[in-house]
Amino acid sequence: MVESEERRDFFRIEDTVTMQLAPVIAGDSGEPKLPDVFLTLNQLRRLDSENSQLLRLIQDKHRDVARYLSMQNEKFELLSQMLVKQLESSFSKYNVNISGSGLKLSLEQPAEIGSEWHLTILLYPDCFGFYTKGKVSQCDQEPETGNYQIAFEFTELKQHDQDELVKHITKMQSKQLRKERLGD
Known part of the structure; x- marks a missing residue:
């Protein structure tokens, strides 16, 4: 392989995501609406991120107040986990290899190279959800299982969602390292 073909724009990690996966059908009009649960989880995550710096400042001066606020955050985390459980009926868990530009997973059925798919993805443990279209760039049958390794290149990923995905990947990679x- 040529060096330029080996170079990637984004790091890749092995991860488990909750996802809804459906082929784009001719005549589809735009992107599907994100479930309300996703919107709520994303809003909770954004608020938590904005409040984290304030919490650190409070902790320096008022430990009791900071402890109380931390416990409130734990309550919101429990609510987030409950909301995620609600998705189990219409979403499935997948083991994926994911980057800021696409993902690869194993499916029982093949997918036509070049076909477009709707991907609605929820990342753990941050509970960040997003929608993108994906174009099948690879579909190879695994001899040992008979399943198909299918690679999707994200084609309509919003910049904010890609930024959050890259943050997630970096965080998970640091955790793994x-x-x-x-362990050593």
Whole structure:
């Protein structure tokens, strides 16, 4: 392989996601609406991110107040987990290899190279959900299982969603590296 073909724009990680996956059918009009649960989870995540710096400042001066606020955050985290459980009926868990530009997973049925799919994805543990279209760039049958390794290239991923996905990947990669270091 030529060096330029080996170079990637984004890091890749092995991850487990909750996802709804459906082929784009001729005549589809635009993107499907994100479930309300996704919108609520994303809003909770955004608020938590905005409040984290304030919480650190409060902690420096008022430990009791900071402890109370941290416990409130735990309540919101429990509510987030409950909301995620509600998705189990219409979403499935997949083990994926994911980057900021696409993902690869194993499916029982093949997918036509070049076909477009709707991907509605929820990332753990942050519970961040997003929608994108994906174009099948690879479909290879696995001899040992008979399943198909299918690679999707994200084609309509919003910049904000891609930024959040890259943050997630970086965070998960750092966590894995720490785990490996401590294991040695």
